[in-house]
Amino acid sequence: MVNLALYSDQVIPENSKIDVRLLKMLADEGRGRRIGYIPSGPEVGRRFFQERKAYYARIGVQLSVFFDLDQPHSHEDVEALLSCDAIHLSGGHTGAFLKRMKRSSTIHMLHDWAAEGGVLIGTSAGAILMTPTIATDALFSGGRPEDVRGATALSLVPFEFFPHLQAMPTYLADLLRYSASTSRPIIACADGEGVIVTRDKIECIGEPLWIRNGSVSQVSERALADVI
DSSP states (O other), X not given: OEEEEEESOSOSGGGHHHHHHHHHHHHHTTOOSEEEEEOSSOOGXXXXXXXHHHHHHTTTOEEEEEOOTTXXXXXXXXXXXXXXXXXXXXXXXXXXXXXXXXXXXXXXXXHXXXXXXXXXXXXXXXXXXXXXXXGGGGGGGTOOGGGOOSOBOOOOSSSEEEOOGGGOTTHHHHHHHHHTTOSSOEEEOOTTOEEEEEETEEEEESOXXXXXXXXXXXXXXXXXXXXO
C-alpha cells in the first residue's frame, strides 16, 4: 500500500504528465497539497529547495518543510515533516544521500511512513532510493552496478530504477549487462518520463524501457502486473 512518484527529472515540460498524475494521487488519497522536502546533501542558501518550491507552486502545491538530515531534529520537527501530505526526496549524489538517511535513521522512518500510505516523491537520486538497491547509480560515476554490494535502500517497489537514460549512449548496454546479474527488472527512464505507484498498481509515464534478463522492451501493463 504505497503511493509513489518517481521522476527522472523535474526540469523539462514533459514532466507535466507526471505532475497531473501526482495531483490525482494526492486527491484520490484525500490529501492536501503541502509537501516536505529532504535534500540529498547540504544546501547552503537552500538554492535547490527554492527551485523545487517554484516548480511545485506552478502546479498549485506548497513546498513548506525543509528537513536537513545532517542537523539534529526535535520531535516537533519530525512531526512537522510526517504531517505533510507528501514528502519530496531530492536529486543529487545517491550514495551520499543513502548514507545520510541511514546515519540519521530516517530511512526506517520514511519506509514505515510510505508503507502506511504516505505519498513519497523522488527525482533522480530520490527516485532510485525508493527501490531495493542504488546499484544502478554506479553508472553515473563510471562504475558497474553488478559490483555494488550492500547498498540497500527503501525497498518500496519490486523493481530497480534508472533515470536520465538519454544522457549517455552507453547506459542501455550497461543496464542490459547488469540485468543478467539481478533477479529484479529495471525500469529505465529518459528525462520527462517516470513511474507512478498507487497502492497495488504501477503506471509508467512516457515510454520507459523494461530491462530484464539481458533483454529490453517497452514497459507493458502485463509486465508491471507480474511484478506486483
